[in-house]
Amino acid sequence: MSEHLSSRSAILAPFACRPEESRGRLHAEPESGTRSPFQRDRDRIIHSAAFRRLQYKTQVFVYHEGDNFRTRLTHSLEVSQIARSIARVLGLEEDMAESLALAHDLGHTPFGHAGEDALQDVLSAFGGFDHNAQSLRIVTKLERRYIEFDGLNLTWETLEGLVKHNGPLTGPQASPREDDLPGAITEYVARHDLELDTFASAEAQAAALSDDIAYNNHDIDDGLRAGLFTIKDLADVPLVGPVFHAVMREHPDADISLHIHEAVRRMIGMMILDCIAETKRRIDDFAPRSADDVRRLKVPLVSFSDEMRANDRALKKFLFPNMYRHFTVNRMTSKGRRVVKDLFNLLFAEPGCLPPEWRRLTDGAGTAKTARVVGDYIAGMTDRFALDEHRRLFDMQEKP
Template sequence: MSKAKKEAAASTSGYGADLAPGARSPASYAANGVPSRGRRFAEPDCPTRSPFQRDRDRVLHSTAFRRLIHKTQVFVYHEGDHFRTRLTHSLEVAQIARTLSRQLRLDEDLAEALALAHDLGHPPFGHAGERALDRLMSGFGGFDHNAQSLRVVTALERKYLAFDGLNLTWETLEGLAKHNGPVVGVEHEPVRKVIRSLEAWQSLEPERWASGEAQAAALADDIAYVSHDIDDGLRAGLLTLDDLRSAPLAGGVIAALPAAEAPGIRSRLTYEVTRRMITLLIEDVVQESRARLAALAPVTPDDMRAAGDAVVAFSAATAVDLKALKAFLMQRVYRSRRVMDVMEEAEAVIARLFARFLTDPDALPETWRAAQQGLSERARARVIADFVAGMTDRYAIDQHRRLFDAKPELR
């Protein structure tokens, strides 16, 4: 093994190596270990920020990011002020992604940019909105929120004089496209289509794994949504602490909690479950990933991409338990009658809006009406899907009331 590889392997062993936990410098295999592959449209470097800090800031200041405040995570906004939205979820993912990246000596700014951007393409009403749009677009190329996130940052955000989109670095676009792994096979065709549209500039190398930072952001998403959906499920009364005693991962956390006796302690126990779940899962990723890094001994970011498998990962046992926990939440929370009643009506709202805009272009706002003029039906459908996907929950409800003189009861 070369001296450089030995040093890289040594840097991944031990909690703090020779650095304090809060002062861990990025390793040579971090995305900032080499210069960025650049931006689609050439721009001067920023004198005060790295390329990935600049990407993060562009995402944070985007219109699509602000809209996430009124887009459903699990519960529609009017069901309670304390439930997560897509915005608060994205912020929570970003915090966990930074923690993982710091411990694994990855670039925190790139991981944060990816975490903040990963849900920009989500339509209103969460996965119900995505299901509805995918069904409505089945004859026009389908709809996928990951592909839509790429479309947002490469074309749909229109605020800069020199280009459409946010003109993010190659590394951030790659991470958005492939944060869940290589995009091969028919199920990834919507993302691959967006990737192909960028090939005249550079390939995002869809058959390879993305950077370690993208892998960290993807696991941060899993950690955040599982832990916080348990929290929201408890607060909504869809779950009890006793229900969770038999659930994978959560059961061990519940067993270690004190018995609830003092007044008001149950709300504190709810938060304690979330806190301990996040800690448990982060520790598992850090330990497993350090072992994989030590075995791989990567020297450059491309060594991470060429590994042939995820380098940042849950342990095998935790991955099995996490899959079972997701199945538990699917049955008890996501497909509970209370949630499904709301989501079925939400899907109907999306369907009615889409059909109206497709058959009556005059119902669209002026800018969007002009954008679809003279296009084929397939291209018009994509413009309408872009418009509907960009709506917040409450804007979709308002549009439904305007066009159908009826406000849907999403309760």
């Protein structure tokens, strides 16, 4: 295995995360004879129950609204493909970038951001809810697959990237926060310091940017196919409008669905190439010689150009009112919020209604511990399971 690692490391950039230099795992384990530490992380994520449940968790649309819309699972797979592409060109550790891309949405609730907002409301007196912190709870505590420890016992580098993929959480480079750091993060770093005041690795930064590339472009795809807006509505959106115009000019007789596929394909490619070009420029400017050099920079190493960041903001500005706040989406997300709050309020007041393996974790009605257990139970639900559980608990005609 050491020869295999050496051959892989020989092609990595000097500032990439190297598996043979990993800081290890919280719980020491023998190394695999066939896989690097980051490959094992990826495989553990893929085999986790939380990853499987992403198949029926909302991206924007609820699972039953159409088979062709993105779910959290399909989105995560698309992010991992983009992250690997960027990592390969930049000489980064592909397996680590893929692991982070696959794990980045594990903490999301049913019904997308509506479910997260609902859990934040009902848990506000008990530390609140944050999907990134929930991802950390899942991989360090809630997944129970191993006799020796709770969680997946991922490497320090993967946990660091999961927590800090959007940048430092403390220190001068941290983005301003309206509230304190989530308790799940502060509790974990007290045992296993993830150095919250620095940037994460270049691999984590590549995965975070890949998330932006994937969901922006695929939300355009899903929004057009759902009829929430039209290609004509996109005409004045920078980058997007000109790309659609070029595709329709070059292929006027093609089916509209092919216009959409081609335009989205081109935009993904343009954003990837912009990211690679800007990152190479920053590599030349900063000349990092190690992964720790990347962490200590004052700005991200992996980034869009100023022009592409402006395009990204303009697209988000269009999608917010035209897709995420479209009245048909609002109606379903309103239902999702009510389902989550109904479930929480009942189970918090009556923990005896929880399944036995969850009820054993509580310590009575209305306590802080019970609130967190109920929050974990609901956050792990798929859209489908949440709707079924709501019917079982509130519909007198349903069997319990």
